[in-house]
Amino acid sequence: MTEDTERHAMKMAKKKAARDKIMATKTEQRGLIIVHTGKGKGKSSAAFGMIFRHIAHNMKCAVVQFIKGGMSTGERDLILKNHGDICAFHTMGEGFTWETQDKTRDTEMAQAAWEKAKELIRDESNSMVLLDEINIAIRYDYVDINEVVEFLATEKPHMTHVVLTGRNAKDDLIEIADLVTEMELVKHPFRSGIKAQIGVEY
Secondary structure: OOHHHHHHHHHHHHHHHHHHHHHOOOOOOOOOEEEEEOOOOOHHHHHHHHHHHHHHOOOOEEEEEOOOOOOOOHHHHHHHHHOOOOEEEEEOOOOOHHHHOOHHHHHHHHHHHHHHHHHHHHOOOOOEEEEEOHHHHHHOOOOOHHHHHHHHHHOOOOOOEEEEEOOOOOHHHHHHOOEEEEOOOOOOHHHHOOOOOOOOOO
């Protein structure tokens, strides 16, 4: 063993010992409130990654899409075709607000999505419930942030994970969340004239 290799091994051994000491203190297990927000791409993609992990572990889960309409997406098609028995999938929106241009209708649809979300979260057999783009519905006042925070704080079952995605997450939601990730936009192909592409955006 060379001096450099030995020094590296000793350094890694110290890191492992320190990490093991820290990990030994992490004993609590409970359902998390997880928020994916920010202007960067990947909020829903990361959330669906966790949904697919649940499916792979044969853990019951559910998805409620608040904004995205009837457009076919890879994740929805895959889940409905192959995993509908373990993952309930509800697309409740009719598209983005600039497409519908009908606030009353958008509000009604978002309220229906929120009622479905509460039903799925209350069902303790669901290990994870993804509320896709709910932050957009909250931002436009289709769903009341105070009601969302109150419900998550008082009615979410102890072991249920709830994931909330979308830009502009409200401070009140961030405050009660256990895990918050803000996707930062550095570059995006849309700004270079490249449209959304299958397998990347949907």
